[in-house]
Amino acid sequence: MSQHRDPGASGHTGAVPALPDLPEATVARLPEYLRALHNLAETGNDTVSSEALATAAGVNSAKLRKDLSHLGSYGTRGVGYDVALLIDHIEYVLGLTQRRAVALVGVGNLGHALAGYAGFASRGFRIAALFDADESRVGEEINGLVVRHIDDLATIAAQEAIAIGVIATPAPAAQSVADRLVAVGVTSILNFAPCVLSVPVGVDVRKVDLAIELQILSFHEHRKASLTGIPASGPAAGLTALPGGLAATGTQEAVGT
Missing domain, CATH: 1.10.10.10 (Winged helix-like DNA-binding domain superfamily/Winged helix DNA-binding domain)
Structure with missing residues (x-):
């Protein structure tokens, strides 16, 4: 899911062919x-x-x-x-002819797993720095990188030429982290926190919400059950199936999202 795309992005100049304006x-x-x-x-x-x-x-x-x-x-x-x-x-x-440096903020369970994922290197990315605000995590070594305090972001971002920021913090901290990333010149953010970020024009945000993906799969499971006539389990059991997989009880309003 993409929140923003720079409307003024232009292709390469000189001898390098211009990038196509792709859907x-x-x-x-x-x-x-x-x-x-x-x-x-x-x-x-x-x-x-x-x-x-x-x-x-x-x-x-x-x-x-x-x-x-x-x-x-x-x-x-x-x-x-x-x-x-x-x-x-x-x-x-896709801009993968150069290995882009990535900063990961938030090294809880998800962040720890992302930091240890070896697949980034083969896809053109380098996890260059890890950050957290929790003093108990600062100094921890993950996959050869030492976790730095978030206050060191500006210094490390300049040293490592950070191009992309990954946010793996709890939702309440995500906006302030995004603000810090933007302030140090990061214009592309991958957000794993379950919230919508507010960023300036020209900053691209991709949101990954695993719970939303599961909810979408749940809809498809619900719909398949209604089409096959198999009763749903759980609190929704006993509801009358409506076209499209929605449900209602008697004269009650349809259950929606």
């Missing part, structure tokens, strides 16, 4: 294409058809071809796409 939905799918392409390259595939790549990425081939056409990549009839060339193209568009 947000296409941008969201590019990492899936990249993951699938890396898997294909690792198994010795030099070329791939749009159908095979679409299947590997979990989309339909028409959508994939349209997405890649936005990049100027059309493949070769009867051959498909050059895997290595397409990897380079997508990595350039």
